[in-house]
Amino acid sequence: MSDPVSPAVRRETPSTEDQMPSHEPIATPARPVPSSAAGRQPQRLARAVTVERLNAWYGDHHSIKDLTLSFAPNKATALIGPSGSGKSTVVRCINRMHEEIPGARASGRVLLDSTDVYDPDVDVVAVRRAIGMVFQKPNPFPTMSIFDNVAAGLKLTARKVSHEQVEGALRGAGLWEEVKDRLGKPGIGLSGGQQQRLCIARALAVEPDVLLMDEPASALDPISTLKIEELVQELKSRVTIAIVTHNMQQAARVADETAFMLDGELVEVGPTEKIFTNPDDSRTEEYVTGKFG
Amino acid sequence: MEAGTITPVGEHGSALHRSPAARLPDRLLKWGLTALSVGVIVLIAYFFIRLVIESEPVFQQVGVVDFLFSADWVPSKELYGALPLLAGTLITSAIALLLGIPVAVATALFVTELAPRRIRGPLTIVIDLLAAVPSVVYGLWGFFFLIPKLKPAEVWFADTFSFIPFIGGTVTGPNYFIAGLILAIMILPIASAISREVISTVPSEHKEAALALGATRWEMIRMAVLPYARGGIAGGAMLGLGRAIGETIAVTLVIGNAPVIGDSIFQQGYTLAAVIANEFGEAASDELHRAALIGAGLVLFVLTLGVNAIARGFVMRAERGQRAARGPAAGMAG
């Protein structure tokens, strides 16, 4: 369960953003900066995501059934469950990518803090800017350089993208040192793990409040996987993370909270430690002990 | 069976041998088809050589450079400068590309990305139907319908925008522009089909990446679809260009067949293909004239060879880029 964020620390709503000058980072309230690894960004308060009574369909197939789940701010919540349980679907409903699939639809509410992402007054393009996504298979834009890949999202709203912005995003993804000398080279020239971190940098560049990660390391080798998991730990201080994974050890390593899903329903959610050592529901226990899935 | 014993040869040979007679059909097939295929190469090479030989007289008389670059095409005076023809071919083809390719890409985008599912099929069929109209019918329609109908608009355009070079001036009925417009319509189906093909193979993962960053539909197309598809689209454009360069009948009916280089696109001109079609009757007995027309045909052939090579280049580069983009990056350290 997530704690409600106290009003005193709630972020300023960006009311000055009606015009579109060159992109300015959104002001954050002054807070003591906790020490973190050298070169990483200071902590920033992210937002909570609350999924309320979500239902999702693929055509006639009722995939997500009345699901309610919260993702605490500045925490990583893992979604685990067997294949077909709907984990990816839930996450894709949060940034409204689900409806891009022909014949797919969703109903219910997904609140970013207090705003419903599915509210008809809300522009889906704005939603996707505030909620970033990293996909299972690394997908840098094949015709763009490393620099342009990271800048891609920024270029949508600003004419010029500064070198600092790209550097910041690459540092945040832990990729800067490896590519700083070859920013002009094609993004697809990198190895798999580097490409995925490039995609993370690309998502971070637009400073989202939430980062959705759909099995981000499942296509990578163990070393890259470890690097991605380290990243998740660091990124928590800046964004709220929802990470889908079929790898329970991974969930145990990186997530503060874990939610177990089965057949499109939320079975149980709680602190990761509890889910893996002392779950309430017998189905959860069966899954985490490897009896199925 | 001892080694060395001759195995009895039955009607179809022993269990493991086939008699030479039984192998014959296979050998015949292989060598027959090989001969056929090699024959294709020999045939084209032979045609090319004959073209060169038969056009020899005019190149001897006029010289290759003069043939290509002098501007007087007056058969009655034995003047054979093909520049107006070359210019006309290039001008009409350029107009065709300028007008036709954007429309072709637009139809491809519309059908694959923007149109509601239900009308995609029928729309595709209708666009492809343009290919079923033979060139003589295009010429017929251009001559009787387009030329008179468009003349007022052309006059207005030429007057209003006369400050742009090659626009102002008198407007004749048949002219470069009409020819280019007809050519644009004629290359539409092939360019659209190829563009459609390429655009529909853009992997959805790139499109999703763009959308997930907060891109509008059009921004997604600009970010993920067009850059990926541009090689194939260029290849399709080259194929259209090749078609436009060689089109004879439709052009000759609407371009005016005047062996001059007009001052504006709204004036008459000539093309390499059209001159061959028009002057062959009278050239039959005049060996020099005939050689000149064959020379024009040779230039046409070389042009299409060049365009074809460029098209292949684009398509091959596009395929290589796509294979690299799809390359397995998984499992690599880093």
Place this chain on the structure above:
Amino acid sequence: MSAVAFQPVSPRRRRADKLARGLVALLTGAALVPLVLILYYLIKQGIGAISLDFFTTDPTGSFLGDPGGIKSAILGTVLMVLLASAVAVPVGVGVAIWLVEFGRESKLAHAVRYFIDVMTGVPSIVFGLFVYITLVIGGVGGSSFAAWKGSVALGLLMLPIVTRSAEVVLLLVPNSLREAAYALGAPRWKVVFRVVLPTALPGIVTGVLLSVARAAGETAPLLFTAAAVNATAFNYNDSMNSLPMLIFKNVGQAQDRLVTIAWGAALTLVAMILMLTLLARLIQRRSRLS
């Protein structure tokens, strides 16, 4: 307020999006306009000429009086395209079979594919020139125009189309089919003719029909190979009429009735080509290979 929590999407981006999509839709609409206009005009101008007599009388070629019908043109087109197909189809399919079954990726096969590619791009009038140079000037079978020479030019035009489409279809035949046949001990030629070709047949027929549709509409290759006469002729050794040539000759005429003939012939020709194309697509859809 609900929208305040998100960075609003700038109106400029929204406008650009709407504008771009509108433009794409507009251009697509523009692409459809010519077809509608042509078909409308064809029908409007040509339907007046259509009658039974139209199809059963020859053009008289006279400027005054009855212009006649288009019988010889229809027959001529059919006869010439038939002969062209009789040569182009076996050769085209044969080359395709060689490319797929024997040549594969060898250097020779690459060369053959390149030359077929070149042939696809050659303008039809250049094919006419080829035939003119080799057969008419060269005096093969008399140095006159002849329908069979026109057929040769048309056949050259059809060859690369048939080969290309046949190659594509033959490649689609699953290798497992071939392997099964070989495993049963069948010789190569049997595998090709009894297994591969029958499976690929609908696709090959589609390609043939499309090339026939193309050849039927061509004028340029016939200009100085078969030329055109008015009378119905079955003699391949003489000039022969054809629909495209008839239309072409009558376009510039001052006589209204002759122009109407041209339009009627054009309508007939387009109808023929459309039917062939439709047939080809239908067969393609029924094919077992996608």
